[in-house]
Amino acid sequence: xxxxxxxQTYPRYAGDTxxxxxxxxxxxxxxxxxxxxxxxPHAEGVADRWDDDxxxxxxxxxxxxxxxxxxxxxxxxxxxxxxxxxxxxxxxxGLGAVLAVRRAVARAAAACRPYDLVHAHWVVPxxxxxxxxxxxxxxxxxxxxxxxxxxxxxxxxxxxxxxxAWALGRARLLTGCSPELVDRVVALGFPAEHARVIPYGVxxxxxxxxxGSDAGAGERAAAWRRRLGVPPSAVVALGLGRMATKKGFxxxxxxxxxxxxxAPDAHWVLAGGGDRLAELRGRAAAMxxxxxxxxxxxxERGTLPDLxxxxxxxxxxxxxxxxxxxDGLPNVILEAMASGLPVxxxxxxxxxxxxxxxxxxxxxxxxxxxPLAAALAGLLADPPRxxxxxxxxxxxxxxxxxxxxxxxxxxxxxxxxxxxRPW
Numbered sequence: 001x002x003x004x005x006x007x008q009t010y011p012r013y014a015g016d017t018x019x020x021x022x023x024x025x026x027x028x029x030x031x032x033x034x035x036x037x038x039x040x041p042h043a044e045g046v047a048d049r050w051d052d053d054x055x056x057x058x059x060x061x062x063x064x065x066x067x068x069x070x071x072x073x074x075x076x077x078x079x080x081x082x083x084x085x086x087x088x089x090x091x092x093x094g095l096g097a098v099l100a101v102r103r104a105v106a107r108a109a110a111a112c113r114p115y116d117l118v119h120a121h122w123v124v125p126x127x128x129x130x131x132x133x134x135x136x137x138x139x140x141x142x143x144x145x146x147x148x149x150x151x152x153x154x155x156x157x158x159x160x161x162x163x164x165a166w167a168l169g170r171a172r173l174l175t176g177c178s179p180e181l182v183d184r185v186v187a188l189g190f191p192a193e194h195a196r197v198i199p200y201g202v203x204x205x206x207x208x209x210x211x212g213s214d215a216g217a218g219e220r221a222a223a224w225r226r227r228l229g230v231p232p233s234a235v236v237a238l239g240l241g242r243m244a245t246k247k248g249f250x251x252x253x254x255x256x257x258x259x260x261x262x263a264p265d266a267h268w269v270l271a272g273g274g275d276r277l278a279e280l281r282g283r284a285a286a287m288x289x290x291x292x293x294x295x296x297x298x299x300e301r302g303t304l305p306d307l308x309x310x311x312x313x314x315x316x317x318x319x320x321x322x323x324x325x326x327d328g329l330p331n332v333i334l335e336a337m338a339s340g341l342p343v344x345x346x347x348x349x350x351x352x353x354x355x356x357x358x359x360x361x362x363x364x365x366x367x368x369x370x371p372l373a374a375a376l377a378g379l380l381a382d383p384p385r386x387x388x389x390x391x392x393x394x395x396x397x398x399x400x401x402x403x404x405x406x407x408x409x410x411x412x413x414x415x416x417x418x419x420x421r422p423w
Contacts (some may be wrong), residue, residue, distance in 0.1 A: 001034045001414055002113055004104055004141065006097060006130050007121040008071035010040040010057060015300035018072045021148075021200050021331055023052060028201065028407030030054040035113075039100045041093060058104070062096025063089055070125075073242065076150060081323070089124045091301045094129050101133035105141065115141040117414050118336075119175075122151035123185060124160055131167040135141055142417050143167075144373055145185075147176035149246075152184050154323040165189040173417035175410065177328035178350030196413045199353040201406035202334035204398050209390070210309050210341030221309035228269060230310075235266045235380055238311035238341070240299070240332045243274030246325050248317035248346060248366065250276070253283050255369035255376075260289035263380045271307065273298040308339035313379050313386055318346045319366045329353060337361075338397040342389035344375045354401065360393035 005026060026036040030053070040046070042059040049058045060066065069075070070093040075086035101118065108115050118141050127145045130134050136142045136393035145168065148294055155164040165188055168174070174195040176182040187190045210218055222232065222349075230236055241247040249270055256268065270280065270293065277295065284293035292350075308314075314336035320326045329350030337354060337383035338342050343361035346350050357363045364377040415421045 001029075001116045001411070001418075002108065003029065003036045003414070004115045004118045005036060005038040005039060005121060006101055006118065006126045007040050008075075008126060010038055011301075012043065012072070015302040017298070017301050017304075020301065023055070024201060024203065024403045025407060026055040026409065027053050028403035029411065031053055031404060032407055032411060032412065035059060037104060037115075037390055038109075039097070039104060041068065041096070043068050043072055046213075058100070060096050060100035062092045067092075076244075076288065082154070090125065093124060097126065097129045098133040101130055103275075103340050105134055114139075117142040117144055117173075119144040119146055121146040121273070122148055123164060124151040124154040124169075126151075127171070128157075128163045129166040131170045142173070142414075143171045144173035144175060144414065144417060145171045145190075147174070147178070147185055147328065148182040149178075149328045150179065150325055152181050153323050154184060155188060156324065161188060164205075173413050175416075176350075177353070178210060178326075179353075180326065180349045181328050194417070196409070197350075197353070198409045198413070199350060199400050199401060199404035200329050200334060202331070202338045202397055204338045204394075204402055207305050207308060207335045207338035209394060214331055217306065217309060220303075220306040224303075224307050224310035228267070228296060230267045230269075230294070231265075233265070235263070235313075235383075236311040237266060237268050237315055237376060237380070238307065238336070239268070239270045239315045239317075240304075240307075240336075241272050241316060241330060243270075243272055243277040245270075245276065245321040246319060246327055247274075247330075248319040249280055251317045251319060251369055251372060252369055253280060253316060255287075255373035256293065257287050259373055259376060259380075260287060260292060261378055264289070266292065266380050268293045269296065269307075269311065270294070271296050271299045304335065304340050305339065308336060308341060311339075311341060312383075313376070313390075314341040314343045314361075314378060315372075316343070316345045316351075317364070317366070317372050318348060318351065320348070323378055327351075334397060334401055337390075337393035337401070338389040340394045342386050343393060344372065344379065344380055355393075356396065359389070360396055361389055363394075385423070 120126040148317040202219040346366040348362035
């Protein structure tokens with residue numbers, strides 16, 4: 001198939017953590033024989049166009065570089081409200097995106113290789129823009145809309161709903177990594193029978209447990225512990241993600257005093273940047289035993305596999321924030337599973353698509369520190385149980401959650417949208 005992606009984030013350099021799932025999906029489709037072009041907004045350091053392992057990536061400009069503040073996880077404050085600068089630049093971003101899609105569609109048609117389908121990733125802002133851009137041609141490509149979390153709560157706002165409903169009326173396929181996200185957008189006016197819930201995937205070769213023959217990986221994992229001041233024999237619980245409300249790290253900190261007291265040899269690593277980082281650091285520092293809580297900040301993607309290998313279990317207590325924003329299926333959960341770590345996470349959104357209660361980890365009620373702490377305490381005290389759950393998580397990732405397997409499910413949805421196979 002000939003596919004065009006419109007996204008608001010895409011990895012800008014080798015170690016960038018912005019939108020790796022868009023890149024990995026595109027690469028998976030290319031490995032399966034499809035042609036994929038990605039349109040992403042320009043930002044500092046982003047080239048005009050480049051080849052990314054067979055994926056043709058083009059950046060579009062919409063303002064002078066100092067005013068390019070939309071996308072790449074820069075648009076929302078704490079992932080809850082749109083920043084003033086992003087709100088002001090949204091009309092210019094919209095115009096730039098529409099023109100970029102029109103140019104790409106026209107260029108492909110002139111080359112006698114028209115796009116079969118445009119996939120607008122993030123329902124807001126990109127679904128109405130892609131619908132507007134591609135719908136003016138006599139034989140426009142089909143439109144698909146991809147849901148990834150934050151765009152959904154924006155789509156439900158009264159001032160945006162009508163534009164989203166208009167775009168959904170022109171779409172043939174809705175994809176999302178979470179049943180909840182898909183259901184919420186179906187409620188805005190999309191036929192449920194043409195919606196697909198497809199979990200994200202993971203690179204099971206990049207994210208893998210330590211192997212006895214890989215001395216280099218073992219040394220890099222040990223180097224992470226030395227950098228953080230964690231003894232080699234300590235148990236390490238790792239949490240990873242933006243320090244935003246919906247990641248739920250504040251819930252973990254609510255239960256952390258008891259965990260610090262009950263497991264005096266355990267260390268806690270909460271990695272990632274974000275608007276709540278300083279607040280969470282301050283809370284941990286005020287606790288007894290808070291010197292065993294480490295905040296390394298933003299971690300380059302190239303060093304993530306070794307950080308996972310330095311840990312013994314993974315925790316992500318995700319929540320719905322006050323505005324209804326929620327993650328779909330955080331990639332870090334899949335990466336932890338592929339790395340052989342047991343996962344303790346909230347039983348919400350798309351997380352149960354990956355984590356199987358009692359088999360690959362534990363699912364706990366969102367926003368409740370006591371059950372979260374109990375699940376973590378149990379794993380801290382039971383090394384054989386940690387290893388068994390981690391091995392099962394790794395097996396599940398390898399069997400069902402590779403990017404090639406996920407790309408095949410997307411391709412099946414595209415074929416249905418194009419009338420090439422029944423729904």
